[in-house]
Amino acid sequence: KNQVEQSPQSLIILEGKNCTLQCNYTVSPFSNLRWYKQDTGRGPVSLTIMTFSENTKSNGRYTATLDADTKQSSLHITASQLSDSASYICVVSGYSGGGADGLTFGKGTHLIIQP
Amino acid sequence: DTEVTQTPKHLVMGMTNKKSLKCEQHMGHRAMYWYKQKAKKPPELMFVYSYEKLSINESVPSRFSPECPNSSLLNLHLHALQPEDSALYLCASSQEELLYEQYFGPGTRLTVT
Numbered sequence: 001k002n003q004v005e006q007s008p009q010s011l012i013i014l015e016g017k018n019c020t021l022q023c024n025y026t027v028s029p030f031s032n033l034r035w036y037k038q039d040t041g042r043g044p045v046s047l048t049i050m051t052f053s054e055n056t057k058s059n060g061r062y063t064a065t066l067d068a069d070t071k072q073s074s075l076h077i078t079a080s081q082l083s084d085s086a087s088y089i090c091v092v093s094g095y096s097g098g099g100a101d102g103l104t105f106g107k108g109t110h111l112i113i114q115p
Numbered sequence: 116d117t118e119v120t121q122t123p124k125h126l127v128m129g130m131t132n133k134k135s136l137k138c139e140q141h142m143g144h145r146a147m148y149w150y151k152q153k154a155k156k157p158p159e160l161m162f163v164y165s166y167e168k169l170s171i172n173e174s175v176p177s178r179f180s181p182e183c184p185n186s187s188l189l190n191l192h193l194h195a196l197q198p199e200d201s202a203l204y205l206c207a208s209s210q211e212e213l214l215y216e217q218y219f220g221p222g223t224r225l226t227v228t
Contacts, residue, residue, distance in 0.1 A: 031214050043205050043219035089157055093214050102214065105157035
């Protein structure tokens with residue numbers, strides 16, 4: 001069964017500090033992996049999307065890494081800001097002819113940035 | 116324009132009401148989605164439309180009825196809902212179905228009384 005596991009479930013850090021969120025998946029065959037940021041009560045916003053051949057991708061202070069061999073991804077946030085407080089969701093897409101297994105969502109990491 | 120819009124932002128309805136949620140995108144995307152999200156949970160896929168045809172229905176109760184009038188619009192018709200249907204309903208679109216990056220709307224916060 002396709003699964004996406006995220007850790008930690010929640011994280012509290014001080015403003016200005018760095019942090020790393022983890023995503024492990026068992027989706028196969030693999031197409032791409034996405035990281036979304038979701039503010040409370042709002043729709044998710046895409047941060048990065050990575051395919052099999054991409055190891056690292058950056059979007060401002062957000063840097064995602066992907067190891068397709070170990071089926072692991074991380075999202076590193078540099079110099080955190082109060083506006084980074086949100087849920088970060090890892091989503092993995094697999095080739096399945098467009099069936100329900102095409103997208104598997106992680107449960108998210110709830111990040112709180114404290115002043 | 117990389118925006119997906121949803122209306123209304125908030126909706127309160129009784130269990131005997133009929134209402135509709137609306138979603139619109141002008142990115143030329145051919146796939147559109149409805150998700151349901153409960154608090155502190157990830158979004159759950161409800162329906163997928165591809166080229167204006169329903170391609171995935173994730174065993175959603177018939178009190179939810181999707182409609183895709185054209186390639187830019189997606190509606191979700193609601194009838195005889197239950198209090199447990201209260202949630203954030205998200206619309207998303209992508210270039211093609213499922214394998215492509217999805218763009219989400221801001222959601223409609225639905226409360227069923």
